Amino acid sequence: MSFCISCWEMNGMMLLRFDKLSAFTDYQQKHPEVTVLDPPCAIQRIYNRQSMLQGIADINLADCDGMICVPKQMVVLKNTTSSTNEVAEAGLNFPLVAKPLLVDGTAKSHQLFLAYDRLSLAELEPPLVLQEFVNHGGVLFKVFVVGDVIKVVRRFSLPNVSNCEKEKVAGVFQFPRVSSSAASVDKTDLDPRVAELPPKPLLEGLVRELRNRLGLRLFNIDMIREHGSRDVFYVIDINYFPGYGKMPDYEQVFIDFFLSLAQAKHNKIQCVS
Numbered sequence: 074m075s076f077c078i079s080c081w082e083m084n085g086m087m088l089l090r091f092d093k094l095s096a097f098t099d100y101q102q103k104h105p106e107v108t109v110l111d112p113p114c115a116i117q118r119i120y121n122r123q124s125m126l127q128g129i130a131d132i133n134l135a136d137c138d139g140m141i142c143v144p145k146q147m148v149v150l151k152n153t154t155s156s157t158n159e160v161a162e163a164g165l166n167f168p169l170v171a172k173p174l175l176v177d178g179t180a181k182s183h184q185l186f187l188a189y190d191r192l193s194l195a196e197l198e199p200p201l202v203l204q205e206f207v208n209h210g211g212v213l214f215k216v217f218v219v220g221d222v223i224k225v226v227r228r229f230s231l232p233n234v235s236n237c238e239k240e241k242v243a244g245v246f247q248f249p250r251v252s253s254s255a256a257s258v259d260k261t262d263l264d265p266r267v268a269e270l271p272p273k274p275l276l277e278g279l280v281r282e283l284r285n286r287l288g289l290r291l292f293n294i295d296m297i298r299e300h301g302s303r304d305v306f307y308v309i310d311i312n313y314f315p316g317y318g319k320m321p322d323y324e325q326v327f328i329d330f331f332l333s334l335a336q337a338k339h340n341k342i343q344c345v346s
């Protein structure tokens with residue numbers, strides 16, 4: 074047996090929380106009139122850091138003023154000691170960012186580490202993703218998506234790792250959560266080559282493709298610019314329903330989004346009747 078475990082009303086909108094997927098499916102079948110913003114199975118896909126980035130490197134964005142890549146990465150399901158050889162075989166270069174494979178809302182699933190050498194991998198706890206660290210000048214672009222609307226904000230990120238550091242440093246270090254810091258990059262005097270926002274056509278092309286491929290309307294993309302380049306960007310993370318409170322004009326954007334959904338539904342009903 075499955076339940077709807079909580080239900081409350083907000084500004085004329087009914088919010089329901091289900092204990093499991095089957096409860097949601099039952100509800101959806103009984104109430105086809107209810108609009109599902111994003112299907113749970115599509116959301117599930119981006120809770121896994123492997124499937125989240127799959128296919129992005131194949132997106133063709135020619136004529137979009139830039140290039141989109143994903144860092145080279147591999148998954149370690151069980152033994153981190155045996156993965157030292159696999160890292161070499163996969164052609165991954167140190168330092169590597171170690172990220173828990175599953176993002177489940179716990180603080181632990183956002184605990185990231187930087188591993189400087191092969192031996193240090195044994196200290197990490199699988200299942201995880203090992204991803205090449207991409208130097209990007211310490212600035213990250215958070216791209217918020219709400220339906221057709223795209224808003225980008227800049228956040229502080231990790232500084233570049235120098236060649237000297239790569240040679241001299243060994244071991245595993247936990248990442249500070251710099252990107253969620255409240256400090257605004259916009260008030261800081263940054264090198265414009267690092268801080269310049271990604272080109273609009275590139276963002277529009279990427280978001281259009283991701284919206285279709287992921288089948289989602291409410292998500293965000295974390296992007297970094299490869300250090301020394303102007304137009305090469307790496308997608309390092311995609312989150313479902315991010316903290317929209319930090320998105321500029323979020324109230325108006327959401328009002329417009331819900332109104333457009335209601336309008337589309339109304340038009341559909343008119344067409345049928």
Ligand SMILES: Nc1ncnc2c1ncn2[C@@H]1O[C@H](COP(=O)(O)OP(=O)(O)OP(=O)(O)O)[C@@H](O)[C@H]1O
Pocket residue numbers: 144170172182183184185204205206207208209213229230231248250251252253295297309310
């Ligand atoms: N491959 C990478 N190269 C360089 N920096 C990276 C890489 N992956 C992650 N980072 C840095 O680590 C931060 C957190 O990474 P990521 O977004 O993948 O994890 P997260 O668990 O979603 O963390 P958060 O909730 O802080 O976004 C990024 O904002 C960026 O500063």
Ligand SMILES: [Mg+2]
Pocket residue numbers: 295310311312
């Ligand atoms: Mg992130």
